[in-house]
Amino acid sequence: MLNTFYLGDVVEMKKEHPCGSKNWEIIRLGADIKIKCCGCNRIVMLPRSKFQKDVKKIVKQNIPQ
Incomplete structure (x- = not known):
């Protein structure tokens, strides 16, 4: 998976965090x-x-302007 990541991006991870959220x-x-x-x-x-x-x-x- 080749992606460009930026500060402030919200990503979904494969594993769930113990709090129940997958978004970071x-x-x-x-x-x-x-x-x-x-x-x-x-x-x-x-x-x-x-x-x-x-x-x-x-x-x-x-995406920065």
Whole structure:
């Protein structure tokens, strides 16, 4: 899955978070990607390779102008 991700994008992950939400907001991009759960606001940092493998789809894209 080759996607371009932007700050503020909301993505759906393959696995559900323990709070019940599958949607996460991207809050930092780089070699590691920091995402915030849309259900409980928990913040998690993942390596980019694991993040790209676990993303199911982009729910809301925040394309910069």
